[in-house]
Amino acid sequence: MNPRRLAPLGIGIGLGVAGAAALHTAPSLIALSSIGRHLAPSLAGVGERGHVALTFDDGPDPSSTPAVLEALDELGWRATFFMLGEMVRKAPGLAAEVAAAGHEVGVHGDRHRTLLRLGPRTTHDDIKRATDEIASATGVQPTWYRPPFGTLSVGGLLAARQLDLRVVLWTAWGRDWRAEATGTSVADDVLEGFIDGGTVLLHDSDCTSAPECWRATLDSFPLLGKGFADRGLVVGPVGEHGIAASR
Ligand SMILES: [Zn+2]
Structure with a gap:
């Protein structure tokens, strides 16, 4: 939630592993910005023209995810769900339902907390725990990672690399x-x-x-459907978005 709380900086983007390691002790933050989109389009989630990657964060949630799944099914849309390990532990069957419905599962971390206050070991352990939880519940090994609040420390970058996860943020949000x-x-x-x-x-x-804000998300679907159709965009998950390898 609330990625806007953290000011978009657009710095530190495009670090290779060597560069990241060199800055290991220095605070470094990656967040969405228009500059960042140009410097690191893969990280921002820029894929093939004519395609839009649809993503949902913070679930799975028994009070809202089933309604989202039903609406997506009606529209014939498949998306990527960036799940929280702590939510998957509470509803592993629902996590499995998401995958079984043809959606892609991604990692949003174990607990919803900014990486900027965590050390490298804690960061790694958080992402690994979530990844293992999601894989166990869904039977699918996630390949994408999106940090809470869209902020990524150097430790987060390294951990994602070590866990074979590609990092993807976003180019547009609904502020839902x-x-x-x-x-x-x-x-x-x-x-x-x-x-x-x-x-x-x-x-x-x-x-x-905010409580029940997901209802606004659901209500946006018909309007988004028209908007995407008007632009000739096909909706799909991140894994089918044609995001180029960043390095
Ligand atoms: Zn989130």
């Missing part, structure tokens, strides 16, 4: 974590200035957001 969000506001936020080949951040749980 807000109490005042509506279906219209979510769709407007996503579609305003939408980049062809972009990745959209939404949420299938309110566990870190």
